[in-house]
Amino acid sequence: xxxxxxxxxxxTAPPPARDGLAVRVARWSATHRWTVVGLWVLAVAxxxxxxxxxxxxxxxxxxxxxxxxxxxxxxxxxxxxxxPPVEQVLVQSRDGAALGSQGExxxxxxxxxxxxxxxxxxxxxPVPSADGTALLVPVTLDVGDLTGSAADDAxxxxxxxxxxxxxxxxxxxxxxxxxQSGGSSLDAVVxxxxxxxxxxxxxxxxxxxxxxxxxxxxxxxxxxxxxxxGLTAVGGALGLVALVSxxxxxxxxxxxxxxxxxxxxxxxxxxxxVRRAREERRHGAPTALSVELAAxxxxxxxxxxxxxxxxxxxxxxxxxSPVFTSFATGTxxxxxxxxxxxxxxxxxxxxxxxxxxxxxxxxxxxxxxxxSDDSRVWTAVVRRVVAxxxxxxxxxxxxxxxxxxxxxxxxxxxxxxxxxxxxxEVVRAHDAIAAAYPQEGSTDQVVVWRAxxxxxxxxxxxxxxxxxxxxxxxxxxxxEVELSPDGTVARxxxxxxxxxxxxxxxxxxxxxxxDVVPATLGSVPGASTAVxxxxxxxxxxxxxxxxxxxxxxxxxxxxTVVVLTVxxxxxxxxxxxxxxxxxxxxxxxxxxxxxxxxTWAEALLGFTSTGSIVSWIPLFLFVVLFxxxxxxxxxxxxxxxxxxxxxxxLPLAVTTGVSRSAGVVTSAAVVMVAVFxxxxxxxxxxxxxxxxxxxxxxxxxxxxxxxxxxxxxxxxLGERTWWLPRWLRWLPAAAH
Numbered sequence: 001x002x003x004x005x006x007x008x009x010x011x012t013a014p015p016p017a018r019d020g021l022a023v024r025v026a027r028w029s030a031t032h033r034w035t036v037v038g039l040w041v042l043a044v045a046x047x048x049x050x051x052x053x054x055x056x057x058x059x060x061x062x063x064x065x066x067x068x069x070x071x072x073x074x075x076x077x078x079x080x081x082x083x084p085p086v087e088q089v090l091v092q093s094r095d096g097a098a099l100g101s102q103g104e105x106x107x108x109x110x111x112x113x114x115x116x117x118x119x120x121x122x123x124x125x126p127v128p129s130a131d132g133t134a135l136l137v138p139v140t141l142d143v144g145d146l147t148g149s150a151a152d153d154a155x156x157x158x159x160x161x162x163x164x165x166x167x168x169x170x171x172x173x174x175x176x177x178x179x180q181s182g183g184s185s186l187d188a189v190v191x192x193x194x195x196x197x198x199x200x201x202x203x204x205x206x207x208x209x210x211x212x213x214x215x216x217x218x219x220x221x222x223x224x225x226x227x228x229x230g231l232t233a234v235g236g237a238l239g240l241v242a243l244v245s246x247x248x249x250x251x252x253x254x255x256x257x258x259x260x261x262x263x264x265x266x267x268x269x270x271x272x273x274v275r276r277a278r279e280e281r282r283h284g285a286p287t288a289l290s291v292e293l294a295a296x297x298x299x300x301x302x303x304x305x306x307x308x309x310x311x312x313x314x315x316x317x318x319x320x321s322p323v324f325t326s327f328a329t330g331t332x333x334x335x336x337x338x339x340x341x342x343x344x345x346x347x348x349x350x351x352x353x354x355x356x357x358x359x360x361x362x363x364x365x366x367x368x369x370x371x372s373d374d375s376r377v378w379t380a381v382v383r384r385v386v387a388x389x390x391x392x393x394x395x396x397x398x399x400x401x402x403x404x405x406x407x408x409x410x411x412x413x414x415x416x417x418x419x420x421x422x423x424x425e426v427v428r429a430h431d432a433i434a435a436a437y438p439q440e441g442s443t444d445q446v447v448v449w450r451a452x453x454x455x456x457x458x459x460x461x462x463x464x465x466x467x468x469x470x471x472x473x474x475x476x477x478x479x480e481v482e483l484s485p486d487g488t489v490a491r492x493x494x495x496x497x498x499x500x501x502x503x504x505x506x507x508x509x510x511x512x513x514x515d516v517v518p519a520t521l522g523s524v525p526g527a528s529t530a531v532x533x534x535x536x537x538x539x540x541x542x543x544x545x546x547x548x549x550x551x552x553x554x555x556x557x558x559x560t561v562v563v564l565t566v567x568x569x570x571x572x573x574x575x576x577x578x579x580x581x582x583x584x585x586x587x588x589x590x591x592x593x594x595x596x597x598x599t600w601a602e603a604l605l606g607f608t609s610t611g612s613i614v615s616w617i618p619l620f621l622f623v624v625l626f627x628x629x630x631x632x633x634x635x636x637x638x639x640x641x642x643x644x645x646x647x648x649x650l651p652l653a654v655t656t657g658v659s660r661s662a663g664v665v666t667s668a669a670v671v672m673v674a675v676f677x678x679x680x681x682x683x684x685x686x687x688x689x690x691x692x693x694x695x696x697x698x699x700x701x702x703x704x705x706x707x708x709x710x711x712x713x714x715x716x717l718g719e720r721t722w723w724l725p726r727w728l729r730w731l732p733a734a735a736h
Contacts, residue, residue, distance in 0.1 A: 022303050022343055026295030029344045030288060030351035037352065040345040044232045047239030057245040058252045059322055060152055065532075066321045067540030068513070072447040072532035079449075079489035081482065084121055085141045085155040087182035089114075089166055090433050091126070092134040094177055099133060106173045107135045113165040114139055119158025127437075134436040141184060155184040156191065163426070179429035186417070189424045191252065197682040198256050204681075205263055206231075208674045214362055216271070216667035217278075221357045225274055225349055229341050230266030234259055237334035244333070250326030256679075256687065257327050260694075261624065262334035263675050265309065268631050268668040269342040272298040274357070275664040277350050287354045291347045297638065299343060304567040305634040306339035308560055312627030315556040319619055320544045327620065335627075378662035378707060382655045385712050392712035396704055397583065403700070404586030406593040412545065413501065413612040414538045421683040422608075444509055444533040448490040448521050451528050455487040460524050465492050468520035492521075500534035509535050541615050549619050556626050564634070565724075569731050572723040573637055576713050580705050581629045585622050588697035592617070596689055605680060607688055614686040617693065625697045631668065632706050636661045640714065641722075650718055654711045662707070669702030 029036045062077035064070075091106045093099055107126040115123050124138035139162060143154040163180055170178040206227070213223035237258050241250060277294035285293060313335065316328035350357065385392040420427045446468070448461060465481040472478060472494065479493040496508045513531050522529045557578050564574035592613055595601045599609045640657030644650055676698065679691030714721045724731070 020296070020300060022299035023292055023295045025343045026291055026299055026347035029348040030291050033348040033351045036344050036348035040232070040341065040348075044236040044239075047236040047243075049239075051239030051242030054242055054246055056242040056255070057249040059249045059326065063249060064251065064321075064323055065537055065540070066544040068530045069532040069536035069540045072445070072530035073537075075447055075449050075489055075530070076445070076491065076532070079484035079491075080486070081484055081489075081491070084143060085151075085159075085182065085184045087139045087141065087159060087162060087180055087185055088433055089137040089139060089180045090134060090177065090429060090436065091137065092177040092179075092432065092436060094175065096133055098131075099128075099135060099176075102173070103135055103176060106169060106176050106178055107137050109169045109172065110137050110166060110178065113169055114162050117158075117161050117165065118142070119154075119161060129436045131436075136433065136437060139180075139182075152184075152187065156188045159184040159188055177432070179425060179432065181426050181429035181433055185426045186420075186430065189426045190420065193421065193424075193683050194252055194256065197684055197687060198259065201256065201259060201678050201682060204678045205259070205675045208678065209263065209267060209671055212667065212670050212674055213267070213271070216663075216670075217274070218362050219358050220360050220362065221353060222274055222278070225346070225353075225357065226267045226270030229270040229338070229346060230263045233266040233334055233338040233341055234262035237262055237330065237337045240333050240337070241330050244329055245326075248325070248329070249322075250330065251323045253323075253686075254326045254330040258330040258334045260675065260679060260690070261331045261628075262338065264628065264672045265306075265335055265631070266338040266341070267671050269302045269306070269338055270346055271668050271671070272302060272631075272635055272664055273342055273346050274350070275667075278357075279660075281355070287351060291350050294350075295343075295347060297642065298635070299347075301634045301638045302339060302342045304563070304638075305631045306335055306342075308563045308567075308630035308634065309335045309627035311559045311563055312556050312623055312630070314559075315552040315623045315626075316620070318548060318552050318555055320548045321541070321616070323616065324619070331624070331627075378666075379655065379659040381707055382658045382711050385708050386651050386654055386715040389712040389716040392708055393716065396709045396712065399704065400583040400587045400700070400709075404583070404590040406591075407586060407589035409597070410589060410593050410618070411597060411612040412542055412615045412618065413610065414541055415610070415614050415685055423683070444494045444496065444512055444531050444536060446492040446494065446512070446517055446521060447530050447532060448492075448524065448527050449488060450526050452526070453488060454526070456483070456490055456527065457524070458483060458487065461490045461521065461527070464521045464524050465490075468492065468516055471516050471520065490521075496535070501538050502535075505535040506539060509533075509539060538615075545615055545619055549622075552619060553622065556623060560626065560630065564630075565728065566731060567634070568637060568641065568722075570722045570724055571728065572717065572721055576710065576721075577630065577633045577637075580709055580713070581626050581633070581701070583709070584629055584697050584701045584705055585625050587700050588621060588625060588693045589618065591696045592621075592689060592693050595692055596685075605688055605692075606683075607685055610685070614689055617686065617689050620690070621693045621697070624694065625701075628672070628694075628698065629701045629705075632665050632702055633710070635665060636706050636710060644722075650721065651715055654714050658707065658711050665702055665706060669698055672698045 060077065062073035065073045089110050091099065091103050091110065093103065104126070111123045114120050119142055120139060121142035122140040124140070126135040126137050128135055141155050141158045141162070143151045143158065159182070163185060166178060166180045170176075209230070210223060210227055213226055214220070217223045238255055241254060241258060244250070273294050276298040277290045280290035280293040281287065310332050313328050313331040316324040316331075319325075417427065417430055422428055422431075448456065450456060461483070462481055469475045469478045477495040479495075481490055481492045483490050494512065496505050509531065517529050517531060521527065561571070561574040561578055564577055565571050568574070595605070596607070596609060596613060597611055601607075602609055636658060638657075639661045640654050643653035643656040648656060673695045676691045676695035679687045680695065682688060682691070717723075
């Protein structure tokens with residue numbers, strides 16, 4: 001199919017119809033500009049202040065689980081077993097020699113230093129290592145009668161003075177290694193890393209985004225408006241998340257996810273709007289008309305895209321995990337806040353600034369940016385693509401399939417201690433303790449309770465537990481059965497011979513769950529049973545992700561197709577979006593496997609490969625990428641349809657639409673890639689994987705997909721691009 005030869009791309013007159021929700025809201029906002037700006041600032045400030053005052057309730061470890069182990073963790077959390085947190089202080093010779101009196105003196109100093117602290121309940125006797133080169137001093141923290149998240153918070157507060165006291169003993173014994181680690185200190189380290197990562201991402205993302213926007217607009221005010229919208233959207237959404245968490249606790253990482261998505265989406269939406277308003281003003285439209293025309297085009301695209309993104313994010317509610325539920329809530333809130341801001345305060349701000357948005361001009365850039373609607377580079381590329389759509393489709397699809405191929409070997413696992421940065425002394429102390437006191441294996445906990453909440457028959461439970469122990473390959477691996485203070489829950493610990501998550505541990509868990517427990521404790525009348533532990537949690541989370549991923553994919557695909565079909569009155573446009581986005585996601589998966597399941601990029605990105613991808617990343621990436629890719633698809637197709645409705649032949653309409661959206665799509669993609677790449681520099685492994693996956697997918701989506709595959713597909717289909725089945729022709733002629 002050939003493209004008409006033209007020296008310049010045609011104008012897309014007549015102008016779009018100025019009706020619909022986006023235009024009406026924009027017109028009212030521009031008319032009442034000071035009121036709208038004031039209400040927006042007030043609303044964001046109230047959300048931030050009230051959210052900060054209430055605080056954000058986070059999920060406890062027990063609440064974060066899934067599957068059988070998740071149910072058991074919740075039961076144990078409510079049972080109130082007296083399980084005070086225990087920290088371990090290691091006293092070790094630095095040269096590997098046996099500890100003498102100096103080591104005993106250091107252990108005694110540790111006991112003396114921590115015993116008088118308010119947060120310490122007990123200090124145990126030092127335990128020597130098998131080779132005599134280390135002593136381990138157990139320190140029991142005092143959390144009173146607290147349970148659940150309250151106990152976790154109290155333990156994290158109590159452990160800080162202990163760490164300080166141990167550091168003081170270390171200073172007094174420089175020839176020895178005196179270090180501390182344990183569940184509470186590790187939780188404190190993780191919390192500190194999350195806080196530092198969040199602050200670092202926030203501080204880095206702002207100047208990087210501003211630089212990109214300055215290059216895109218060539219003027220400070222024009223660049224500042226999208227940045228301010230993104231910041232206020234994130235701030236307002238975080239306040240709302242804090243309020244929602246009072247009803248449903250959220251994962252601690254939710255704030256980072258909100259920042260990640262909010263800055264990308266908020267800046268993108270404002271960028272689309274501001275660029276279109278500048279384009280219309282350059283064509284001679286006064287400020288009020290340029291705002292309305294931007295609302296009729298980019299504003300409508302923002303509304304459609306926002307709905308599509310929110311629908312995609314809602315797929316995480318079906319993931320079967322409280323962590324994903326909190327991610328869904330946070331991302332939907334920040335997207336909706338961004339859409340509301342784009343449709344209200346953005347046109348009000350543009351009306352206030354008028355032509356002043358072009359000031360102050362950046363030297364040199366101010367003269368080069370914004371002189372033309374079209375991108376010369378992308379015009380040349382798309383003309384060649386449209387001229388040979390079949391070849392372009394084959395080559396482009398082949399490249400993406402090649403990038404996706406490594407994903408066939410993807411391995412997933414929950415991040416454990418191996419995923420934490422070794423920059424922390426507490427993490428290094430954990431490694432030293434594990435080396436000096438090697439664990440015999442993982443531990444499974446069998447939990448028994450009555451579904452009606454009643455008391456268990458103690459005698460029947462003990463008899464069944466004794467039968468269970470007799471059936472074990474090594475009866476000595478089981479401890480004593482314990483009953484909760486109110487007699488409603490019982491638990492039995494069974495030690496394994498393999499490390500947590502190993503093949504041996506998983507095999508032992510399977511036998512315990514499938515054969516041993518059902519035949520023993522599972523036969524107690526009225527009793528419910530479940531097995532939990534590190535291995536069980538890993539297995540259950542992986543199984544939940546595997547089971548739910550097809551459901552989530554189906555949900556997101558179906559609803560996204562519905563939204564785009566209604567928006568463009570074309571089922572074919574919606575199907576094209578779904579297929580092309582799946583290719584982008586596959587490419588991102590493949591790159592993730594290449595980078596993180598291998599070791600070649602460890603020094604480059606500062607991580608230690610675990611040989612796997614964090615279990616929640618694939619599902620989260622799919623949902624987020626499917627939503628974010630709609631930004632570009634909706635914007636580009638909107639420009640193509642606008643040209644086609646002006647009577648331009650479809651091949652040239654495709655070239656016109658892609659070329660005139662190329663500048664803003666490129667700028668938006670650079671912002672997203674820059675923000676996501678910052679996350680790849682953070683200390684937490686999951687954020688590194690998330691940042692790399694998102695950055696790669698957005699880069700592929702904004703270049704190969706939107707610049708080659710989309711125009712090639714539309715050119716190959718011709719007028720069939722707008723195909724709508726007869727039974728759907730009742731849909732309105734345009735989405736408002």
